[in-house]
Structures are given as C-alpha cells and as structure tokens.
Amino acid sequence: MLKNTLFLDALQGKKVQRPPVWMMRQAGRFLPEFRALRDKYDFFTRCQTPELAAEITLMPVKRFPIDAAILFSDILVVPQAMGMPFELKESVGPYLQQPIASREDIEKLQSPLVEESLGYVFEAIDITRERLNNEIPLIGFSGSPWTILCYAVEGKGSKTFDKAKSFCFKNPEWAHLLLQKITDYTIQYLLKKVEHGVDAVQVFDSWGGLLSPEDYEDLSWKYNNQIIEALAEKVPVIVFGKGCWFALETMSRSRASALGVDWTITPQQARKFSGGNITLQGNFDPAKLLSSPEKIYRETQKMIRNFGVQKYIANLGHGILPNVPVENAEAFVKAVAEFKE
C-alpha cells in the first residue's frame, strides 16, 4: 500500500492537512542531471528506453518532497505508434515530415497492439514502480486527441495551429475520423498503463484553448470525455486544458476527478466556473519560477490560500521552463510541503 496518499486523497476529495504538490514536466530540462543524460541520448531514445525513462522519472523524486511522480514520456509516442514518425528536430521541436493531409492519410493509420508498439512505456512503468517502492503514487498521461491532431496535421509546433484548425473546419468528417482513431488508441494505451499500475492518469489538452467554446465541445471535449468514461472506474482522471477556462463548467459535470487550470484564471473564478465541488490542480505561472525563491515561496502559499487546502493539488499552470534554477523549483515545492492553515 502507498505510504504517501496525499495526492490520491485530494483526487478523491478526502480531507487533507495540506495540498499535495507535483510539477508539470518536473522531470525535465531544468535539472542538471537530466541535461547530462540529454547530452548522451536523444529525446525519443530517452522515452523509448525503459531504464532511462524510469531513471528520469525518479530524478525529481530524489530532489524534492513531491507527492506524486509522473512517468517521463511524451504525448507523441501515441501518434508514433499509429504510424506517424515524429522526430525531434533541432530548433524546430516535434516534426512530422508528412503531416496528415487527406482521408487516405487517416485511413492508412494503424492501431497495433499497444503491448507491442508501446511496450517500452509499460516496461518503464514496471521499473519505476519497483523503485518507487510504494512511497508516492505514479501518474500516467496522454495528450488529448485534439492536441495530437494539432501536431499530426500541422506537422510541427505552432503558436496558433491555424493549419490544423482550418483542416478541421474544411473537412469536419475527416477530422472526426482522425480524432476517433486517436481516441480509441489512446484509451487502449491508458488502460494498459493502468494494468501496469499507474495510480492516476492525466490528459494534456495543451491546444484546447485555441478553439472557440463551441468548437472545443465538438473537436476536443467529446473525445476527452470518451477517455474519461473509459478510465474513470479504474483510476482517477485529471484533465488539463490549457486556456480552457470556458469549458470548466462542462468538464466539472464529467466523471473526471480533477481539472487542471492555468494562471490566466483566478483560483476564485476557477472554483466558481467548476461548481466548487471538483478537485482543481494548478496554477502557478511558470515564468514566476524565474523570480526569487522568497517571492516564489510567498506567492505559492498565497495561491494555496486562494484555492483553499481541500480538493486542491498544487502545481504549475503549464510546463516548467528549462532555465528555472533548481532552488527556485525547490522553493515552490517547499512552500506547499510546509503550508499550514
């Protein structure tokens, strides 16, 4: 049985003494030991080598008193397994040489057995769990189908993903075909993660906030909700929709256990929009981790007071920046760990 149940307690709405804390991309480029590994192995090698993925997952666990680990991996391993050979290109980021552009491209996508195509992820979970030794829970994750579609159609990162959006507006039927394929495969993938023992899953909808509320419902939420429905009976599901303040009400009526929010919404508004009863996670501005440790500590505790201690998971409002000094990340985690009402 888990020794530290704070994270799961908060997800289940149980009363806690202080909120749990973890950081989005806590195992990442801001840690010197991570950068050392990065110099030896490229990004997808790190994702695809279970021993390395497990090692990286545990790096922040060794450094900070965090209440949950999140498996080191990437949302793009799912489209890779489906036949979209994403690579990480220097100074471009994720890159797909032949983006999805037609119905044929979508029909050609595959859904191989996840045990085979993504076996390295499940192996990484096994190794990580063994090493975690039931100290803290392990989070598994996936991208939202909409966010995966964004990369699949745009072929790379973008500020606005206009190519992906206009693809959907011009060819709604193709868009839904693609979204459903990604959804079905993502569900298989996450169910298998649960079989291997992850304690919760998080769906990252990084680009949901580029859509109007109506389009979000149609192109993103519908599919996120299928994932939630398929998983909710087995593990708590967290949905993080960057910029999706407008959908908090809808999300709060789903079977998700918690909703992630970014810093462009106040804790008070987030509580109000989400009905006041669901666990919220967030929402420290990652750029604020570049100020001083004292300021970070103070602002983090203020954030907790604003969200309230119950039904709350302290986290950043998006991924941590690579140039954050380690002592600043530490100040953030400590501010939560030492919080007293």
Add this chain to the structure above:
Amino acid sequence: MLKNTLFLDALQGKKVQRPPVWMMRQAGRFLPEFRALRDKYDFFTRCQTPELAAEITLMPVKRFPIDAAILFSDILVVPQAMGMPFELKESVGPYLQQPIASREDIEKLQSPLVEESLGYVFEAIDITRERLNNEIPLIGFSGSPWTILCYAVEGKGSKTFDKAKSFCFKNPEWAHLLLQKITDYTIQYLLKKVEHGVDAVQVFDSWGGLLSPEDYEDLSWKYNNQIIEALAEKVPVIVFGKGCWFALETMSRSRASALGVDWTITPQQARKFSGGNITLQGNFDPAKLLSSPEKIYRETQKMIRNFGVQKYIANLGHGILPNVPVENAEAFVKAVAEFKE
C-alpha cells in the same frame, strides 16, 4: 461630415440597422495588390512612406463594403521612435538586436517630438483622409505598453514571452519605469493622430492574455487605462486584449467606448462579463476564414445574432491570416453588410 456613420454610431451606443464591420489587418498579406507592393518595398519602408501607407490603407476599402478604414502601420513604430531599432527579419519576424535588459537601457530611451520622429504616420493620415473623402471613418492605433514591452525585452516574437515576463517579475521597478515611458510616448502619439483627424483609436494588447489577472492589472491595464483617460474626451477608444476575457469587467468600467474580444469567449459570456452595456467588437475565429464562403457567411450571421445588432462591431477575433482567399474575406464582410434582423 462623414457619410457612413455606422461605426461611430455603434461606438456611441446609438441605435443602428445593422452592425458595422471592419477586419483586423484588413490591409494586409491576404490581398494580392498588397503582396505586389511587398515585393517592391520592405515592411518598414511601407510603414514609413506616407504615400504607400495611404495606398495600402485604402486597398480593402476599394474591395469590400467595410464601415471603417484602419491606417496601415505597425505597433513597433513607437519603440523605433524611442530608440529601439526594430527590424523585420526573414522567418523571424520583428527583431531587436539589443533587447532591453537593464535600467540603463531604459533610461537611455528617448521621447523625441512625435511630429518629428513619427511625422510619416501623420502625413499618411492626411493623405488617407483626403482620399477617403469622408466616406468612412479612419481608425488610428497603437500597441498597449505591455505588448510593446514584450517585444522590447524579448527582442522578437514568442509563444509565451517568458523572458519579458520574468524580467518584470524579477525587476518590477524597471518594468514600471519602462511601461510608463512607453505609455507617455504612446499618449503623445495618439493625441497627434487625433489632431490629424482619426475618428477613433484602438489599443492592441496582443499579449495581455499571457498574464494572470492580477499581473494584468499591474503590468498592463493600469497603463492602458492611462491611455484611455488621455484620449476618451477626444475620440472613442477601443481596447482589444487578446485572451483578456478575465479583465472584461474591469475594462467595462473604464471610459473605453468598446472592447474587442477573441473567439475563445462566447458572445453571451462576453456580454455578461462586460456588464451588457458597453459596445463589443469581434470575434470571428480567423482560421474559420479558411473554410468555404457559404459556411463563413452562415457563421458570421450567427455570430451577429449571438452578440445582438446593437452596441456591436463585427470583426475577427485576431488578425486575418495571409492565406485567406479574397472571396472568403468578402463573404465575411457581405454577411454583415447584408444582415437583417
């Protein structure tokens, strides 16, 4: 006297038969006649040559039945005049070789007489107004001080402007010094535009939505409001804060005549957050202009019904994309011009 007063009527809250319409960056890269000029003159030459700026301003007026013209220019002419030599770099966009990094850099900035440093803008206004011949009103604009700071400190465009944000979080005193300098100069600039006869001004706060509501109040709104206060007695002021749904309530209590909104908020919510009494402008998703003319026409009229005909200016929710077919932009404008309740 102006022949078409629809735009000013909507700004003043007068009853209208249909909403006025214009498009953000309507004089831009989606027009073939603009692209032809672009091949001959670089971006800032076009901004700085009054004859060219006037010619470009009038291009969409000749093509579409729009109800207002907006002067062709750029928000970065203001920091250029203050001593930040922004250039437009191929495949990078706006670029400043030595971004603002210290108090010294800020103290070195100049505030030359706008008549001298930005005389070309006022000349462009004079020529444009003469050619417009009182057919439709002319809009002048500036960037918000926060948005200008983003470029000045980051040195170029960015998805998240983390460098600019952390500069402000680390050195709030410097940030406010810089913001005040930009504000003072922007006010001089806009007042001179009004002297030269622009009928309204719009403040573009393109990056306000990257801030938390509290930081927005401190780093952006405070300065936007100074601009509004300095201008409101002379002309109607429109404030467009991309992603600033959270500030609509505050903004609606200012002396601004209208608030711009993007497509991530429903017309109903925008009315609610802004108190229901101020004119709103927006909010068609620019990526939707890449669907079919029929769909655009239908969706545009639906948008009008959702905002309501009164106290409303039809527009996009952000700048038009360069690859929008002219007939699609035309469908958007026609849908408004032909709207009947």
